[in-house]
Each structure stands twice: as C-alpha cells, then as structure tokens.
Amino acid sequence: MTTTVTGASRASGGVRHRRPRRTPVPFLAQLLIWAGAAGVLGLWWSHTTAVVGPAGWLTGAGRITGLLAGYACAVLLALMARVPLLDHGVGTDRLARWHALGGRCTVSLALAHTLLVIWGYSLTSHTGVVSETSTLVLSCPDLLKGTIGFLLFLATGILSARAARRRMSYETWHYLHFATYLAVFLSFGHQLSDGADFVGDRLAQAAWYALFIGVAALLVWFRFAVPLRRGLRHRMRVAEVRPEAPGVVSVHLTGEHLDELGGEPGQFLRWRFLARGLWWTANPYSLSAPAHPRHLRITVKSAGAHSAALAHLAPGTRVWAEGPYGGFTARRRTAAKVLLLAGGVGITPLRALFETLPGQVTLVHRARRTVDLALRAEIDAIAARRGATVHHVVDEPGGPASPLTAAGLSALVPDLAAHDVYLCGPPGMARAATGALREAGVPARRIHHESFAF
Numbered sequence: 001m002t003t004t005v006t007g008a009s010r011a012s013g014g015v016r017h018r019r020p021r022r023t024p025v026p027f028l029a030q031l032l033i034w035a036g037a038a039g040v041l042g043l044w045w046s047h048t049t050a051v052v053g054p055a056g057w058l059t060g061a062g063r064i065t066g067l068l069a070g071y072a073c074a075v076l077l078a079l080m081a082r083v084p085l086l087d088h089g090v091g092t093d094r095l096a097r098w099h100a101l102g103g104r105c106t107v108s109l110a111l112a113h114t115l116l117v118i119w120g121y122s123l124t125s126h127t128g129v130v131s132e133t134s135t136l137v138l139s140c141p142d143l144l145k146g147t148i149g150f151l152l153f154l155a156t157g158i159l160s161a162r163a164a165r166r167r168m169s170y171e172t173w174h175y176l177h178f179a180t181y182l183a184v185f186l187s188f189g190h191q192l193s194d195g196a197d198f199v200g201d202r203l204a205q206a207a208w209y210a211l212f213i214g215v216a217a218l219l220v221w222f223r224f225a226v227p228l229r230r231g232l233r234h235r236m237r238v239a240e241v242r243p244e245a246p247g248v249v250s251v252h253l254t255g256e257h258l259d260e261l262g263g264e265p266g267q268f269l270r271w272r273f274l275a276r277g278l279w280w281t282a283n284p285y286s287l288s289a290p291a292h293p294r295h296l297r298i299t300v301k302s303a304g305a306h307s308a309a310l311a312h313l314a315p316g317t318r319v320w321a322e323g324p325y326g327g328f329t330a331r332r333r334t335a336a337k338v339l340l341l342a343g344g345v346g347i348t349p350l351r352a353l354f355e356t357l358p359g360q361v362t363l364v365h366r367a368r369r370t371v372d373l374a375l376r377a378e379i380d381a382i383a384a385r386r387g388a389t390v391h392h393v394v395d396e397p398g399g400p401a402s403p404l405t406a407a408g409l410s411a412l413v414p415d416l417a418a419h420d421v422y423l424c425g426p427p428g429m430a431r432a433a434t435g436a437l438r439e440a441g442v443p444a445r446r447i448h449h450e451s452f453a454f
Contacts, residue, residue: 025085025086025088025089025090026089026090026094029086029089029090033075036071036075036211037068037071040067040068040071041064041067041068043067043197043204044060044063044064044067044197047196047197047201048060048063054120054123055120055121055123055124056120057120058116058117058119058120058123059116059117059120059121059124060120061112061116061120062112062113062114062115062116062117062119062120063113063117063195063196063197065109065110065112065113065116066109066110066113066117066191066195067191067195067197068109069106069109069110069113069187070187070188070191070208071211072102072105072106072109073106073183073184073187073188074211074212074215075102076099076102076103076106076180077180077181077184077215077216077218077219078215078218079095079098079099079102080095080099081215081218081219081222081223082222082223082322082323082325083218083222084222087325087326087327088325088326088327089327090327091326091327091328091450092268092325092326092327092450093326093449093450100160103156103157103160104157106153107153107154107156107157110150110153110154110187111150111154114147114150117136118132118133118136121136142189142190142193142194143190143194145186145187145189145190146186146187146189146190146191146194148183148186149182149183149184149185149186149187149190150183150187152179152180152182152183152186153180153183153187155179156176156177156179156180156183159173159176160173160177175281184212188208188212191208192205192208223322226322227272227282227320227321227322228320230261230320230321230322231272231318231320231321233256233257233260234255234256234257234258234260234261234321235255235256235318236253236254236255236258236296236318236319236320236321237253237254237255237315237316237317237318237319238251238252238253238273238313238314238315238316238317238319239252239253239254239295239315240252240315241310241311241312241313241315243311244299244374244375245371245372245373245374246371246372247301247302248299248300248301248302248345248372248374249299249300249310249311250288250297250298250299250300250375251297251298251299251300251310251313252295252296252297253295253296253297253298253319254294254295255294255295255296255319256294257293258291258292258293258294258295258296259291259292259293261291261296261321261323261324262324263287263291263296263323263324264291264324264329264330265287265290265329265330265349265352265353265355265356265357266286266287266326266328266329266330266349266350266352266353266422266450267286267287267323267324267325267326267328267329267349268284268285268286268287268323268324268325268326268349269284269285269287269298269321269322269323269324269325270282270283270284270321270322270323270325271283271284271285271298271319271320271321272319272320272321272322273310273313273317273318273319274317274318274319274320275309275313275314275317277305277309278306278309278310281306282320282322283306283307284325285298285299285300285348286298286299286348286349286352287324287348287349287352288347288348288349288351288352288375289351289352289355290352290355290356296321298348299345299347299348299351299374299375300345301344301345301374326450327450328349328422328424328448328449328450329353330353330356330357332420332422332448333357333420334420334445334446335418335419335420335446336359336360336418337359337360337361337362337415337418337419337420338357338359338360338361338362338419338420338421338422339361339362339363339364339413339416339419339420339421339422340353340354340357340361340362340363340364340421340422341364341366341409341421341422341423341424341425341433341437342363342364342365342366342424342425343366343367343424343425343426343429343430343433344366344367344368344372344425344426344429345374346424346425346426346429347365347374347375347379347424348424349424349450350363350365350422350424351375351378351379351382353422354379354382354383354388354390355382355386360388361386361388362388362389362390362391362412362413362419363379363383363388363389363390363391364390364391364393364409364412364413365379365390365391365392365393366393366394366395366404366425366429367392367393367394367395368394368395368396369394369395369396370392370394370396372394373392373394376392391412393412404429404432404433404436405436405439406436406437406439406440408436409433409436409437409440410440416437416440416441416442417440417441417442417443419442419446420446420448421437421442421446421447421448422448422449423437423447423448423449424449424450430449434447434449
C-alpha cells in the first residue's frame, strides 16, 4: 500500500518529447586520454634503438611504466580540475570513478617502474638489488625526490582504499589528497632530470612542460580563482535554516546575480560556509529547489560533523559556492515518461527535477519512517499542481510499503520499462533499485544515477 497523490495529467498534455542529442564528451575525453598514452609510448620508441638481454628488457619496461605513470599523474589532476565541459558532459560521479581507477593504475605503474628499473640496473652492474637501490636513491638528488614522491603516491593510494576510506571523514580524506600535488611536483623534476627519454630532447621536454603547466593552469583557475571571484561577485549569505525531518534541515541562501551561476535542477555545488569550524572545507550538496536570481536552497541530512553543523548556522553567515557540477539533469532524458526514484535525503535533487521536468513524471520517495519523508508537503503540492503522481513509501510497520523489487516497482509504475529513471539514494538502495529496474526491463542507458560520495 502507498500514499499517492494524483491528478489529471495537465503537465503531459500537448507536450511533444524531443529526444536529446547524446553528448560526445565522454567518448572524446577517453579518446584524448588514450591518444596521449600512445604519444608517450611513441616517445619511448623514438629513443630506443635496441633492447638487448634481460637487463635491457627490464630497464625498457621500467622506462615505459615510468613515462605512463608520469602521464597518468597529469590525467588524474585534469579529471579533478572541475572543468565545466568535462563535469557537465561526463558527469561528476563518472569522473570520480575514472579518477579512482586512474589512481590505482598510477600507483601500480609507479611501483612497477621502481622495481623494474632497480632490477634492470642491478643486472647491468652485477650488484644486489638492495645495494643498487641505495646507490640510485642516495647518489642522485632528483632520484631521492622521485622516491619521496612515489612514497607519497603509495600512501595516498592506501588511504584511498575503501577499507581505510570508511574510517575517516570526507574532510580528512580530502585534505590528505593534497599530498598528491607535492608528489607530482617531486616526480616531475625527477623525470626531466633522470629520464633517458627527456635528457637532451628539447622537444620532449617542452611537450612535458606544456602538459603539466596546462593542467596546473586548469587547477588554479577552476579550483581557486573561479570560486574566489564568485564569492566576491555573488555575496551569498545564510538567510534561514529550517528543519524538514529528524536530522534534516534546509539552508536558505540569498545573494546577488545568482542566476549567473547557471545551476540546473539535479545539479550540486560545493559550499563553503565562512563560520567557525566550517570555513576550511567545501562540501557537495544538491539544490533542493530550482535556482532563483535572489535565493537558493539546499537540504542536508546530518551524516557527519560538517553536515550536522549546518543546523546551527546563524543567519547572515557568508557563503562561497563552487559550481554548479554534475550531469544529473533533464539533458539525460531520453524517453517521454520519467520515474524519479528517491531514497531518504536523495529526494533533494529529485524534488527540483520533479517541479521542472515536462511531460509525464512519477515520483517514488522511499524512507525508513513516515517522519523521515523530508519535503513531503511541498512535493504533494507540486504533484497536485502539475497533475503528476507521487508515492511515499516507508519501511516502518503499519506504514505504506512496497518492496524494492521488479514486481514492487512495476506495481507502482505501470509500463515501467518505457520510463527514464532518475535514481538518487544511499549506495545500498541504489544498487538494489538498479537491479530491480534492470529485471523489470528498464535499459541500463535509461537509468540515470549520480553519486556525490567521493
């Protein structure tokens, strides 16, 4: 049984759905990354006249893995530079997955480079591996720097592992990642001074400098200069903090020229509240209502020290915002019918989409208890106003419930397989819902999900 608000479908009447054009950005980004990797291999090939004996093969493999590890560092930083074209075209969650996979590959390549080069050199000089290691590290200052950079990369990789990640806050994990910048800097100098493929090749050196200076410029501009400029331009402040459900509050913000941010329903920004204990970090929270030129709203569940502190923000607190980010917008839509499937506070971006998406839209909002159905009153008002259907589903005994299965979802949403589905909720709920939707016949390309847990 579910609690349902329905109306004559005024929103769908007379609306002709136009199939959006698929963005080529993900394909082009991957093509560019692989083309760069091919160029790096070409650099090694052009400087290698012959590979002789086991020592030559080991050293050659070490050179290749070292070049690819250095190139991967530049790619990793570019993926997280928050370039709007990449972020909106690829999607923040997909970029984060690419970054995580690239990080594992970079650490693996750097480790392989270190072991292969030491082994190859030890065979050439007929010395032991331990002796060769100490000779290489201690005899060349830049090689010592490279070693420190490698150890920093290794430490970052270990701390980013899922088991370690669960034991620390988002803020701690985020700031430990700044060690990556130092690691890249140290490794960059080592490659240019000690790398056989760069010594004496001015063109290769110029290309490597251009790559890393270009990535550094993207980072400085989009992660530091743009947020600073926008903070001064928009002059955002907290207007009100309003409770919505147990542990859930809406933060209402006012400012100037907020329409220039260009935030679309479904997107999020990284918010920096200039209050004691909060000013040093910027956390991602979705817009929970369509953007307005004079005010914005986010709705946040207490899930850590930062989010819990937002309930105590004083009116007038200054706010800086970075973004908007994410591709979880109407542009992903491919079908005439849309299902918005929310779990808990995952209703936040879907509430904004529910108000603005044209055509036939159904919203299913799941929560553990009835009191946890944040924003319920305004969702019901939107449903009545636009003639849409909303199902509020809870797990508590005696409440309106529906299993998160193919049969359960199909009972709520007729012709489910013909719908686009926008899905937002906790990881466990998202996995279960994705499996149920696929079992119900919804194509994977029509299931749109964006996670903001980095």
